[in-house]
Amino acid sequence: MRAGLLGIEELSRNDIDVILARSHDFQPPPQQPFKRFETLKGKTVVNLFFEASTRTRTSFEIAAKRLGADIISITATSSSVSKGESLVDTLNTLGAMRPDAIVMRHSASGAPHFLSRYLPIPIVNAGDGTHEHPTQALLDARTILDRRQSLEQLRIAIIGDIAHSRVARSNVYLLSKYSAQMVLCGPASLLPCELKSIAPGVELTTNMRQAIEGADVIMMLRVQLERQHESPIPANEYFQFYGLRPEHISLANQNVIVMHPGPINRGREISSEVADSQRSAILNQVENGIAVRMAVLERVLAPHTEAKAQ
Amino acid sequence: MSGRLIIKNGRVVDPSQQLDAVLDLAIQDGVIRLCGRNIDASGSEVFDASDMVVAPGFIDMHVHLREPGFEYAETIESGSRAAAAGGFTSICCMPNTQPVNDSPTVTSYIIERARRHAIVNVYPIGAITKGSAGEELAQITSMTHAGIVAISDDGRPVMNARLVRRAMEFAKSLNIPLIEHCEDLHLSAGGDMHEGVESVRLGLHGIPRASEDVMVARDILLAELTGARYHVAHISSKNAVEMVAFAKSRGLAVTAEATPHHFALADRDMRPYDSNYKMKPPLREPQDVEAVTRGLASGAIDAVATDHAPHPGDEKMQEFERCPFGIIGLETAIPLTLERLLHPGLVSLTRFVSMFTEKPATILSLDKGTLKTGVAADVTIFDLNQPWTYDVNKSPSKSRNTPFQGKAFKGGAVATIVGGKMVWRRDDW
Numbered sequence: 099m100r101a102g103l104l105g106i107e108e109l110s111r112n113d114i115d116v117i118l119a120r121s122h123d124f125q126p127p128p129q130q131p132f133k134r135f136e137t138l139k140g141k142t143v144v145n146l147f148f149e150a151s152t153r154t155r156t157s158f159e160i161a162a163k164r165l166g167a168d169i170i171s172i173t174a175t176s177s178s179v180s181k182g183e184s185l186v187d188t189l190n191t192l193g194a195m196r197p198d199a200i201v202m203r204h205s206a207s208g209a210p211h212f213l214s215r216y217l218p219i220p221i222v223n224a225g226d227g228t229h230e231h232p233t234q235a236l237l238d239a240r241t242i243l244d245r246r247q248s249l250e251q252l253r254i255a256i257i258g259d260i261a262h263s264r265v266a267r268s269n270v271y272l273l274s275k276y277s278a279q280m281v282l283c284g285p286a287s288l289l290p291c292e293l294k295s296i297a298p299g300v301e302l303t304t305n306m307r308q309a310i311e312g313a314d315v316i317m318m319l320r321v322q323l324e325r326q327h328e329s330p331i332p333a334n335e336y337f338q339f340y341g342l343r344p345e346h347i348s349l350a351n352q353n354v355i356v357m358h359p360g361p362i363n364r365g366r367e368i369s370s371e372v373a374d375s376q377r378s379a380i381l382n383q384v385e386n387g388i389a390v391r392m393a394v395l396e397r398v399l400a401p402h403t404e405a406k407a408q
Numbered sequence: 409m410s411g412r413l414i415i416k417n418g419r420v421v422d423p424s425q426q427l428d429a430v431l432d433l434a435i436q437d438g439v440i441r442l443c444g445r446n447i448d449a450s451g452s453e454v455f456d457a458s459d460m461v462v463a464p465g466f467i468d469m470h471v472h473l474r475e476p477g478f479e480y481a482e483t484i485e486s487g488s489r490a491a492a493a494g495g496f497t498s499i500c501c502m503p504n505t506q507p508v509n510d511s512p513t514v515t516s517y518i519i520e521r522a523r524r525h526a527i528v529n530v531y532p533i534g535a536i537t538k539g540s541a542g543e544e545l546a547q548i549t550s551m552t553h554a555g556i557v558a559i560s561d562d563g564r565p566v567m568n569a570r571l572v573r574r575a576m577e578f579a580k581s582l583n584i585p586l587i588e589h590c591e592d593l594h595l596s597a598g599g600d601m602h603e604g605v606e607s608v609r610l611g612l613h614g615i616p617r618a619s620e621d622v623m624v625a626r627d628i629l630l631a632e633l634t635g636a637r638y639h640v641a642h643i644s645s646k647n648a649v650e651m652v653a654f655a656k657s658r659g660l661a662v663t664a665e666a667t668p669h670h671f672a673l674a675d676r677d678m679r680p681y682d683s684n685y686k687m688k689p690p691l692r693e694p695q696d697v698e699a700v701t702r703g704l705a706s707g708a709i710d711a712v713a714t715d716h717a718p719h720p721g722d723e724k725m726q727e728f729e730r731c732p733f734g735i736i737g738l739e740t741a742i743p744l745t746l747e748r749l750l751h752p753g754l755v756s757l758t759r760f761v762s763m764f765t766e767k768p769a770t771i772l773s774l775d776k777g778t779l780k781t782g783v784a785a786d787v788t789i790f791d792l793n794q795p796w797t798y799d800v801n802k803s804p805s806k807s808r809n810t811p812f813q814g815k816a817f818k819g820g821a822v823a824t825i826v827g828g829k830m831v832w833r834r835d836d837w
Contacts, residue, residue: 107609186725206727207611208681227729229611267611290606 102199102220102360102398104211105230106271114236114272116131120404121240121393124164125386132388137396138167141198141357145171146189148204153360154224154233154382158201161391167198167399189213191268199398202226207264228262232357235268236357237390240381242315246354248278253351255309256280257340258319258367260329261288265319265359270297283309284319284340287330313350318342318358318368342368347377412436413828414449418457418789420659422464424769425761426777432464435785438828443779455830457648458791461757461824462539463496464777465786466764468738470562470587470665470713471643473530476517478505478801482718482806486517487738488526489804490716492832494738495821498776498784499716500768501539502562510535510546512554519555527831528824529773529786531557533587536575540564546579557772561585563688563733567593567707569626575605576636576720585637585663585771588627590648591688600729602690606675612728615690617645624648628655631662635747639771640664642715646699648798653708657781665772668744671700672783672809683724683731684811687717704763705754711767714741719808735809740798742790743817750792751818764788792836794819 106114126132135375143162147155162169170299173189185192185204192200199220204212207227216222225231239249242393246252260266260282273280274297282293283303303309310316321336331339347354356368356377356401364370397404415433420443422428432438432447467760468491474482482490491499493522499810501518513534522530534556535546540563548559559579565571572586579586596619601607605616624640631638640652643664655662664749669687677684686690698805703709717734724731745763750756755763766786769777776786800813822834 132453184722184725185727204727206729208726211682212728227611228613261608264611267609290603290608292603292605296603296609 102214103222103394104214104231105223106232106235106268107230110185112124114239114275114283116404117236117393117397117400118240119235120396120407123407124392130266132164134164134166136166137400138165139160139194141167142401143167143195143199143201143395144167144192145169145201145341146172146192148366149169149225151203151225157384157387158224158391161388161395162313164388165392165395167395170195183214184323185209186216186384189217193219199395212317222394225264227264228311229264231264232268233387233391234265236394237270237383237387238269238274238317238357240386240390241357241379242355242381244386245379246314248359249273249278251277251279252314253279253281253312254315254317255283255313256317256319257283257306257309257342259288259321260284260293260319261290263319269317274299279313281309281313287332292387306346307349310346313354315355315357316350317366318356320359320361337366340373342346344369344371360384364368411828412452413455413830414447415455415457415462415787415789416459418462419758420462420779421761422779424464425780427493427779428758432789433779435787435825435828440779440783440785442781455789455823460789460791461740463761463788463790464765464779465493465826466788466825467498467768467774467776468496468714468741468744469500469711469768469772470498471501471716471738472504472718472734474504475521476514479826480806481720482528483525484521484566485525486806487718488522488528488530488718489527490736492645492661492824494740494828495742495790495802495824496528496588496738497788497824497826498531498774500533500557500772501532502533502560503535503548504563507539508535509551509556510532510538510540512550515551515554515556517715522616528826529776533560533733533773535559536561536566536586537571541607542566542568542571545575547576548575548700549582551686552582552584556584557774558585558587558639560589560641561739562587565589565591565593565623569630572627572748573630573634576630576634576638580634580636583773585639587639587641587708588623588643589688590620590623590627592619592622595622600686601678601796602675602692604675604693606678610680617647617692617696619653620645620689621647621651624651628660628662631655631660633662636660637663642667642670642689642713643703644696644700646696649699649703649708653703653706656708660831663710664708665711666704666709667702667713667715668741668748669811670736671697671704671748672744673697673773681728682811683726684735684772685730685808686728686731686733687735688733691789701748701754705750710763710771712741712745713768713787716737716749719809720807724809736803736805737809737810738805739803740810743798743820744812746792746819748816785825785828788821789823789825790819790821791837792819796820796837
């Protein structure tokens with residue numbers, strides 16, 4: 099049985115190429131309805147979310163259904179965990195029902211990695227703490243590739259709360275495999291200097307204009323106050339210094355792509371004018387999420403189909 | 409009691425007497441009678457220690473026995489058995505039990521339980537503050553009369569410098585050391601591992617080196633102010649080692665211990681999200697490992713101590729950030745120290761023995777750590793070369809939280825003698 103998908107860091111460039119190519123097959127042509135597949139007929143996927151999420155959970159549900167799988171979503175709030183059942187017991191209980199894969203989101207970094215050592219069922223990481231969110235990085239790459247020939251040599255600005263962002267980490271791991279240039283930007287307290295060493299091609303700056311200068315892609319991150327132990331920047335300064343506004347767009351390359359993993363905080367990290375502009379690919383990201391997750395589920399649950407498709 | 413035991417032909421290494429020679433050691437009525445050549449063994453029990461080292465009983469000045477309060481994790485008895493199986497004849501237990509050892513009642517309870525159930529000597533360490541809450545001083549004087557050998561709020565460092573000053577004044581007047589777990593709790597808040605490239609990569613909250621360093625600096629200055637004996641527990645950062653060396657060069661009564669895991673492992677050696685690598689202070693970077701190793705070689709760091717911290721499996725089988733800090737270490741201390749310090753030639757055998765005997769005995773003013781004639785016969789016999797593999801499932805400890813399961817070692821404890829009685833002997837070599 100092939101393993102699940104825990105993170106981007108451990109994937110090879112070839113693995114990523116295969117997933118991105120396969121997700122292209124799953125993208126419906128414009129103005130046409132989605133095709134349905136039977137590839138995963140008879141397979142059961144459990145969507146286990148220990149942290150609130152609407153878009154990622156729904157996206158996995160739709161992806162599984164379009165491949166013919168049965169999917170059950172469980173939202174285990176952290177309160178039910180604190181009622182006593184440990185994570186291991188929860189997963190063992192679900193495991194005893196013999197699903198074919200578990201899609202898991204958890205607020206603790208490494209929770210799926212820890213479990214994958216003890217459970218024989220493949221786990222797809224749908225976001226773990228402040229560590230990785232692999233399907234987000236894959237759908238971001240798919241979205242860029244819909245508009246650009248290649249990820250290579252692109253200049254990509256990632257702006258916001260880098261320290262606590264699993265989206266930033268997964269994107270850095272993915273883009274560095276394509277020798278993209280990445281500029282990570284945020285308030286100093288949210289921009290640990292060690293980030294420069296986690297992957298090649300990373301630059302850091304606290305100056306937003308400098309980050310955007312010449313960028314092909316601007317990825318804005320959600321301000322995640324709930325992940326912070328302290329107030330890293332006065333709230334009223336955030337939009338002033340790190341909010342994306344129309345005047346920034348002219349600093350970037352022509353046809354810059356503006357992205358955001360959502361849900362967006364209008365007026366906090368991004369202005370409505372930019373979010374709703376021609377440059378914004380935010381809704382395409384959501385749409386591509388389904389195709390990418392179909393490719394990932396197929397890879398985990400029906401690797402032979404993926405191989406044949408090549 | 410008239411049993412006579414002769415330990416034959418061992419390499420007797422006793423730094424307290426500058427002794428290193430192949431000799432026999434005679435023990436009778438629980439005390440060391442004689443150390444010499446060709447002692448007549450007729451009518452005596454004989455232990456053949458050929459090709460082994462015979463040393464004063466090893467002392468671990470930093471363990472957690474979990475009793476009273478957390479007997480599911482360890483008891484005084486099970487912890488003492490793990491100590492014996494690691495070659496330790498004396499252990500000092502930290503006060504973070506339930507209730508905290510902050511009163512003579514708890515101190516006496518521990519001493520009484522140890523007298524009945526422990527197979528090695530147990531010396532309690534008392535709390536600095538009531539409940540180790542860091543707010544008001546514990547009953548330091550009456551605990552000292554009841555038998556504590558040091559004070560510490562291990563695991564819950566005292567953040568209030570004024571309180572530390574007062575505690576040091578008491579400690580000085582009572583001639584006991586103050587042992588600090590050096591961690592500025594504001595700087596380390598929320599942290600699960602050393603702050604560095606690895607923590608950023610794994611998305612885990614970091615504990616910066618500076619959280620240790622600022623406390624070491626503060627306390628050294630307070631030791632200078634008060635003249636107290638100050639001991640840094642489980643030193644792990646390069647800066648802290650340098651500051652302790654500096655304090656020593658100024659003639660201050662500052663000492664330090666290091667744990668085997670802090671000189672055997674760095675943060676990058678951690679199996680990702682495996683809580684058997686989660687402890688405080690955290691595993692730091694290779695440059696810190698190097699500084700701790702060199703500090704032990706130079707004497708800037710005086711002693712090796714394990715910080716044996718048992719936690720049952722279910723507590724460690726959780727999300728990394730929810731797991732408690734700490735690992736067990738009594739049975740892996742000698743082999744890890746052999747591997748990292750003696751075998752590479754960084755320390756002499758005399759210095760190796762001293763780190764486990766004379767040094768901790770001096771720091772704590774214990775009448776231990778020597779094989780002089782007439783003292784209680786606490787003896788550690790160990791081997792330098794025997795290859796073996798550590799299997800935690802055979803441990804007498806009640807807990808299994810170690811990163812060293814299945815590790816291959818060269819050399820380790822062979823027999824442990826406490827008060828003339830052989831309390832443990834390895835049976836599978």
